[in-house]
Amino acid sequence: MAALRRYEILDTAPEPAFDDIVALASRLCGVPIALVVLIDETRAWMKAGVGIPLSAIPRDLAFCKDTIRQRAMLVHEDLSGDPRFSDNPLVAGPLGVRFYAGAPLVTNEGFAIGTLCVLDSQPHTLTEVQRLALSVLRDQVMAQIELRQQLTQALSLSEELEGRVLDRTRALYEENMRRCAAEGELRALSLRLLSIQEEERTRLAREVHDNLGQELTALSMSLHRLTRLTAQTPDCLDVVASMEQTIQETIESVRRIARELRPAALDDLGLVSAIRCELKRVADRADLRATLCAQEGIDAIPREHATALYRIFQEALTNIVRHADARHVEVLLRKEDRALDMTIRDDGIGVDPEVAKHSTSLGLIGIRERAHQLGGVMSLMPHPDGGTLLRVTLPTTQLREGTECLAS
Numbered sequence: 001m002a003a004l005r006r007y008e009i010l011d012t013a014p015e016p017a018f019d020d021i022v023a024l025a026s027r028l029c030g031v032p033i034a035l036v037v038l039i040d041e042t043r044a045w046m047k048a049g050v051g052i053p054l055s056a057i058p059r060d061l062a063f064c065k066d067t068i069r070q071r072a073m074l075v076h077e078d079l080s081g082d083p084r085f086s087d088n089p090l091v092a093g094p095l096g097v098r099f100y101a102g103a104p105l106v107t108n109e110g111f112a113i114g115t116l117c118v119l120d121s122q123p124h125t126l127t128e129v130q131r132l133a134l135s136v137l138r139d140q141v142m143a144q145i146e147l148r149q150q151l152t153q154a155l156s157l158s159e160e161l162e163g164r165v166l167d168r169t170r171a172l173y174e175e176n177m178r179r180c181a182a183e184g185e186l187r188a189l190s191l192r193l194l195s196i197q198e199e200e201r202t203r204l205a206r207e208v209h210d211n212l213g214q215e216l217t218a219l220s221m222s223l224h225r226l227t228r229l230t231a232q233t234p235d236c237l238d239v240v241a242s243m244e245q246t247i248q249e250t251i252e253s254v255r256r257i258a259r260e261l262r263p264a265a266l267d268d269l270g271l272v273s274a275i276r277c278e279l280k281r282v283a284d285r286a287d288l289r290a291t292l293c294a295q296e297g298i299d300a301i302p303r304e305h306a307t308a309l310y311r312i313f314q315e316a317l318t319n320i321v322r323h324a325d326a327r328h329v330e331v332l333l334r335k336e337d338r339a340l341d342m343t344i345r346d347d348g349i350g351v352d353p354e355v356a357k358h359s360t361s362l363g364l365i366g367i368r369e370r371a372h373q374l375g376g377v378m379s380l381m382p383h384p385d386g387g388t389l390l391r392v393t394l395p396t397t398q399l400r401e402g403t404e405c406l407a408s
């Protein structure tokens with residue numbers, strides 16, 4: 001029973017492969033009825049049949065149960081003369097079966113699960129060839145049953161595989177979505193931190209410039225008044241002069257610190273002016289020739305874009321002074337199709353591509369982060385004609401046409 005159940009064939013719909021075999025069996029044996037019968041605990045169930053309207057009969061009535069018990073072909077040439085079957089409804093009833101020949105269907109493991117049988121309402125004998133044909137067709141039925149099972153197994157295996165692939169794809173997709181969301185949150189947080197940092201720098205720059213600057217100026221004026229009130233000995237005048245010089249230097253330092261914290265030009269005059277001022281200041285100090293070429297309308301960009309580009313420019317310029325040993329630096333600001341593009345090129349020793357790609361120092365990481373946070377990209381590479389080229393591209397909205405070229 002377990003072997004039969006494994007085939008999952010009981011109570012399934014008719015199939016042409018089995019229908020063809022019973023049709024052939026009936027023709028070859030010269031009888032009107034041929035059946036593929038499978039036997040479970042209570043029934044003889046017909047998977048295929050010709051010449052008979054039944055689909056199942058009680059197991060006890062079926063001649064096939066004897067066939068599977070003896071595991072060899074069973075032939076009753078004339079059932080009417082046999083007292084064992086005289087009250088079997090198949091024999092005594094309207095079907096009036098007289099002839100039965102059945103070949104057992106035996107599985108690979110040796111379990112007999114049913115028969116291929118032929119019946120007639122007339123007594124009959126089978127020739128050797130007909131017996132052989134019945135036996136060959138029985139093998140075909142068994143082969144079909146095995147094939148059918150393998151196909152079912154293959155199908156369910158492929159379904160299971162498909163299911164697993166689907167589950168894994170879904171899991172990967174969800175994992176990816178979670179990672180993207182986490183990355184997005186991290187980026188937003190980092191952007192927020194940067195903007196807070198910039199706000200804080202702006203506030204500090206103002207504090208330093210306004211308060212410290214004014215207090216130092218007041219100190220200088222008080223010093224002046226003091227010289228008028230006290231005895232003007234040469235020593236005293238020397239001390240006052242030196243104090244005044246210190247105060248002036250401190251005022252200069254305060255201005256520089258305030259400018260570095262947040263260049264006033266960036267807020268007041270825009271990105272191009274801020275870059276031009278800083279470029280000129282650094283180029284003069286480092287004995288560099290500097291060129292700035294800026295497309296008109298570049299100033300009309302959001303504050304965070306201007307801040308990001310300015311800070312990137314500052315770090316790139318510091319790197320040129322510190323590492324490049326360059327004579328000339330060229331800064332190009334332009335808009336491309338819905339993107340802002342800044343390139344900074346020097347004619348120095350050229351950056352090592354490995355360092356440019358894998359550097360873990362904060363300068364380049366900061367440049368990359370600032371570009372990424374605005375959805376942009378950066379690249380740093382040696383220029384084919386010598387020196388180094390840094391390029392940053394930020395996606396942005398439409399800008400005005402026209403190009404303004406400036407040189408410091």
Ligand SMILES: Nc1ncnc2c1ncn2[C@@H]1O[C@H](COP(=O)(O)OP(=O)(O)OP(=O)(O)O)[C@@H](O)[C@H]1O
Nearest residue numbers: 319320323324350351355359361362363364365388
């Ligand atoms: N214009 C350049 N020419 C040559 N080498 C460069 C240039 N810019 C960067 N580099 C190389 O890339 C390295 C990484 O630069 P990065 O700004 O990240 O670090 P850093 O300047 O050494 O330190 P910091 O973190 O203080 O900025 C530098 O140490 C330098 O070797």
Ligand SMILES: [Mg+2]
Nearest residue numbers: 315319363364
């Ligand atoms: Mg650096």
